[in-house]
Amino acid sequence: MTQLAIIVGSVYGGAADLAAQIQEKAQDKSIEVSIFDDATLQQVTDFTTEHWLVVTSTTGQGDLPPNIEGFYHQLNDTFPMLSDTKAAVLALGDSSYGETFCGAGTLMANLLDELGCQQLMPALHIDACEHFEAINGAREWIDDLLAQL
Numbered sequence: 001m002t003q004l005a006i007i008v009g010s011v012y013g014g015a016a017d018l019a020a021q022i023q024e025k026a027q028d029k030s031i032e033v034s035i036f037d038d039a040t041l042q043q044v045t046d047f048t049t050e051h052w053l054v055v056t057s058t059t060g061q062g063d064l065p066p067n068i069e070g071f072y073h074q075l076n077d078t079f080p081m082l083s084d085t086k087a088a089v090l091a092l093g094d095s096s097y098g099e100t101f102c103g104a105g106t107l108m109a110n111l112l113d114e115l116g117c118q119q120l121m122p123a124l125h126i127d128a129c130e131h132f133e134a135i136n137g138a139r140e141w142i143d144d145l146l147a148q149l
């Protein structure tokens, strides 16, 4: 069975809700999904290194939400080679923050790229100014992503 690890970074629950919606869609396609909130690298790699999806909002001034910071720093500190891992980033943000729009998603995408991950899909940036419900801006992208697995 195809496996997908969804690693969540969320402060107010929007990215976490979106991850749950993606999980439901994926399960309809018989993809086994595990959602990691406050993930450790070990937990995620024990589940799968095949497909990773990072769903993260941005907080502060382009900062990672606290519940994905540990995962980011473990990756950055241990620098595992992930050339067999196919990954994608779905970032939630708010364009009224200007230059730091979706900064956390960009940090994650850059790190996964440095670690050699293969890009499943170009990163998607969802703007809260445009979409009250993030799923409305992400449906097509999610369908395309799941079709690649």
Ligand SMILES: Cc1cc2nc3c(=O)[nH]c(=O)nc-3n(C[C@H](O)[C@H](O)[C@H](O)COP(=O)(O)O)c2cc1C
Residues within 6 Å of the ligand: 009, 010, 011, 012, 013, 014, 015, 016, 056, 057, 058, 059, 060, 061, 062, 063, 092, 093, 094, 095, 097, 100, 101, 102, 103, 128
């Ligand atoms: C205190 C605070 C700081 C934020 N900083 C940024 C930011 O720097 N860049 C950005 O794109 N969005 C920023 N946002 C917007 C959130 O990322 C956006 O509302 C997102 O949808 C929240 O998702 P969540 O419910 O998963 O936390 C900020 C929101 C708050 C409340």
